[in-house]
Amino acid sequence: MNETDTVSGIDIEDLTGPLIMILDDDQFSGQLCMTFLRHHHPAVFFSNPDDAVAFSKVHALGVILLDIDLGGGLRGEEVLAALRQSELNRNTPVIAVTGFTDEAEKREILQAGFTGFLPKPFTRNEILQLIRDFIPDS
Secondary structure, three states, rough: OOOOOOOOEEHHHHOOOEEEEEOOOOOHHHHHHHHOOOOOEEEEEEEOHHHHHHHHHOOOEEEEEEEEEOOOOEEEHHHHHHHHHHHHHHOOOOOEEOOOOOHHHHHHHHOOOEEEEOOOOOHHHHHHHHHHOOOOOO
């Protein structure tokens, strides 16, 4: 019998390799990431920050891709703080994904505790290389 996670509906036993979690309020952006990662990394996409944080409390993750502007005034920095409270993923690389690309914003994001930075728009090769930077042998 397969164990299915109750938050995401994914089949936990079917996963091989480090799991990538994507959190973005924009469905298109999230699905684009999933498409780019398909055939390379197991991944799960959330558009709801509460669901993503709940998932991170019970599943070890390889990398987290976190949108900075989550809509409704919620910022990725706030979600990052909640993710870091999870013992399981306290040291998991969290990559800020954002349309803002000036150097000052990038510095602020990295100073807030993000491990890396991925500016939108990005290509399939850019996202795969960034994940390889944090998950060697992937």
